[in-house]
Amino acid sequence: MLTETRPSYRLTGSTGDWEVVMGLEVHAQIASKAKLFSGASTAYGAEPNSNVSLVDAAMPGMLPVINRACVEEAVRTGLGLKAKINLYSRFDRKNYFYPDLPQGYQISQFAHPIVGEGELLVDVEPAHGEPSYQFPVGIERLHLEQDAGKSIHDMSDDETYVDLNRSGVALMEIVSRPDIRSPLEAAAYVKKLRAILIALGSCDGDMEKGNLRADVNVSVCRPGAYEKFKATGDFSHLGTRCEIKNMNSFRFIQQAAEYEALRQIELLETGQQVDQETRLFDPNTGRTRTMRSKEDAHDYRYFPDPDLLPLRLDPDFVEKIRASLPELPDEKRIRYMHEYGLSAYDAGVLTADADRAAYFEEVARGRDTRLAVNWVNQELFGYLNKQSLEITDTPISAAALGGLIDLITDQTISGKIAKDVMLKMIDTGKSASDIVEAEGLKQVTDTGAIETLVNEIMAANPKQVAQVQAQKEAGHAKPKALGWFVGQVMKNSGGKANPQAVNEILKEKLDL
Numbered sequence: 001m002l003t004e005t006r007p008s009y010r011l012t013g014s015t016g017d018w019e020v021v022m023g024l025e026v027h028a029q030i031a032s033k034a035k036l037f038s039g040a041s042t043a044y045g046a047e048p049n050s051n052v053s054l055v056d057a058a059m060p061g062m063l064p065v066i067n068r069a070c071v072e073e074a075v076r077t078g079l080g081l082k083a084k085i086n087l088y089s090r091f092d093r094k095n096y097f098y099p100d101l102p103q104g105y106q107i108s109q110f111a112h113p114i115v116g117e118g119e120l121l122v123d124v125e126p127a128h129g130e131p132s133y134q135f136p137v138g139i140e141r142l143h144l145e146q147d148a149g150k151s152i153h154d155m156s157d158d159e160t161y162v163d164l165n166r167s168g169v170a171l172m173e174i175v176s177r178p179d180i181r182s183p184l185e186a187a188a189y190v191k192k193l194r195a196i197l198i199a200l201g202s203c204d205g206d207m208e209k210g211n212l213r214a215d216v217n218v219s220v221c222r223p224g225a226y227e228k229f230k231a232t233g234d235f236s237h238l239g240t241r242c243e244i245k246n247m248n249s250f251r252f253i254q255q256a257a258e259y260e261a262l263r264q265i266e267l268l269e270t271g272q273q274v275d276q277e278t279r280l281f282d283p284n285t286g287r288t289r290t291m292r293s294k295e296d297a298h299d300y301r302y303f304p305d306p307d308l309l310p311l312r313l314d315p316d317f318v319e320k321i322r323a324s325l326p327e328l329p330d331e332k333r334i335r336y337m338h339e340y341g342l343s344a345y346d347a348g349v350l351t352a353d354a355d356r357a358a359y360f361e362e363v364a365r366g367r368d369t370r371l372a373v374n375w376v377n378q379e380l381f382g383y384l385n386k387q388s389l390e391i392t393d394t395p396i397s398a399a400a401l402g403g404l405i406d407l408i409t410d411q412t413i414s415g416k417i418a419k420d421v422m423l424k425m426i427d428t429g430k431s432a433s434d435i436v437e438a439e440g441l442k443q444v445t446d447t448g449a450i451e452t453l454v455n456e457i458m459a460a461n462p463k464q465v466a467q468v469q470a471q472k473e474a475g476h477a478k479p480k481a482l483g484w485f486v487g488q489v490m491k492n493s494g495g496k497a498n499p500q501a502v503n504e505i506l507k508e509k510l511d512l
């Protein structure tokens with residue numbers, strides 16, 4: 001079910017209710033074979049320090065050269081986020097010292113990002129059967145920047161190693177407005193953003209490999225304060241925020257935001273203040289802890305990178321990319337509603353993920369849509385959810401599930417038997433028709449055989465026969481006792497009798 005209303009998330013402290021405000025900064029690695037300013041490979045899992053060019057290692061005198069493919073992907077992403085594409089943008093140096101940053105600065109975009117304001121529609125599916133809903137999140141900007149290398153602290157007790165393979169890899173930093181109002185919404189925002197990036201092909205969204213990571217900004221305020229902020233744009237109505245760095249799992253984003261909001265409420269309610277700081281989440285304890293406070297905040301001394309010309313995009317370049325945009329999740333959802341007559345909810349579940357959508361389309365091709373939706377959304381996804389499996393791990397291929405549905409459509413088996421057959425398909429990897437054949441599960445549509453069963457049951461149960469008659473005479477169009485007979489016939493047939501035929505024959509014999 002999908003509702004129009006956005007529930008408000010409240011936390012109750014000892015001094016009353018609180019609300020949460022969040023804005024996210026997502027770092028998405030661009031799906032590009034080469035780095036942002038060098039031709040070195042971005043292949044994951046390579047031997048440490050094997051994908052490092054002289055530019056990535058910051059050898060003196062080396063010059064960065066912009067990778068056109070990365071610029072294209074940033075523009076494509078901007079268009080996918082319905083954002084303004086800035087035809088003029090510029091690269092700045094963000095200066096800081098860190099062992100895994102050999103240049104001594106990161107090339108980023110500060111004052112003039114390549115993409116300006118946009119918007120994204122988030123789909124939230126609460127647990128516990130509460131209705132799902134949508135809400136918009138403003139995108140403030142998207143800019144291009146280089147990733148740093150990796151410091152490895154756990155290979156030796158007294159030394160730190162540096163792997164520069166990641167140094168110079170292209171990132172898009174996507175900054176949201178503080179429009180996110182609960183931990184669940186924060187996770188849902190990243191999910192939706194990830195789905196869009198994957199559909200666009202600009203980022204592969206592999207969070208385990210760190211290709212998509214979110215910095216989660218959290219503050220708390222009293223009910224009503226956020227509305228004042230929205231009306232005036234004045235941030236002072238909001239609480240001081242903390243930023244939780246580098247979250248790369250939906251579950252951790254939610255846990256960290258929850259913990260952080262409660263921590264801030266506790267501080268405020270005991271007369272303390274929230275210090276603006278950067279924090280880290282520890283999945284083992286479920287807590288966040290200080291990484292650096294505002295006092296140690298760097299002065300990055302941003303200035304335009306003198307080695308790079310400003311980026312000027314030709315409007316035709318942008319229009320060509322716009323014309324080649326693939327179908328995005330929201331568009332797909334609307335198409336599913338029209339093409340297949342699905343509810344917004346069903347269409348949303350199927351289009352939340354490109355792999356699910358592709359699976360569904362294959363099952364639905366040439367088949368009854370209603371059956372396809374039920375078997376994919378309810379039966380298969382229900383099973384996968386229970387097993388914590390993704391659609392990509394499905395033990396039943398779309399073709400195999402289609403084969404099962406075909407047996408229901410041509411009345412070889414009933415929907416009820418089909419559920420057992422599905423589980424057997426999962427266990428054995430066999431096709432539906434092989435299982436039905438081998439186990440003799442074919443539906444009995446032979447009316448003679450069903451009649452025999454009906455006669456036997458009526459003869460053995462005169463009391464129930466009389467009951468049906470009494471209910472009929474009392475004016476019940478559908479005597480309740482009829483259901484009992486249907487159940488008996490189905491049971492005696494081992495679930496194989498065609499329910500429609502059973503109903504018809506029973507009505508005839510019982511004179512209904």
Ligand code: ADP
Nearest residue numbers: 021022023024176177178217218219238239241
């Ligand atoms: P900075 O440049 O210092 O990182 P920004 O204004 O760019 O600060 O904000 C960074 C992120 O923090 C944005 O995603 C923004 O939406 C979010 N944010 C700003 N103020 C708040 C707040 N009071 N509570 C929660 N998030 C906030």
Ligand code: MG
Nearest residue numbers: 025175215243
């Ligand atoms: Mg920031």
